[in-house]
Amino acid sequence: MAELHEFLYCSMLAPDQSATVVGQIVTAARARNLQDQITGLLVFDGQRFCQHFEGPCGEVLLLMDRLQADPRHTQLRVAYEGSLTKRRYERFEMGLAEVETIGDDMGGIHELDGVEALERFLALRSDLDIFS
DSSP, X not given: OOOEEEEEEEEEEOTTOOTTHHHHHHHHHHXXXXXXTOEEEEEEOSSEEEEEEEEEHHHHHHXXXXXXXXXXXXXXXXXXXXXXXXXXXSSOSSEEEEOSOOTXXXXXXXXXXXXXXXXXXXXXXXXXXXXX
16 A cells, blocks of 8 residues: 555635636546545635645645646645545545635634644534535
C-alpha cells in the first residue's frame, strides 16, 4: 500500500469567477480523484475555500501542483501537510459542504497553520451535514 499523505489548504474564489463554478470543480474532481485514490472534503462559504484531501503521496503532490496552477481561485495557502497512517475520508472522492452560516470558523481556519488548522477543520466537520 502506498504511503498516505494529506493536505489542508485555504484559498479565495477568483474575482472573475462565479460561485456556480464550484459545482463544475467538484464534478471533475470526483471522477479524477476516484481514479487517483484521493478522498477529501471541500468546504465553500461563497467566497472562501478550505479543502482537506488525502491519498497516495505521489498523487496528492500532483493534485496540489494542479490546484496551485488553477486560476479559479487565488491566495492559495497550505495550512497543513503531512503523512497519514489511516484515511479520514473513506466515502468521499470529493465531499462538498457549501456553508452560509458557519460563523467565523472558516475565517479562523484561514488564519491558522499546522496541526492547529487541521484540528479546527476536523472539528468543523461535526457542524456540517456530512458523514465521513
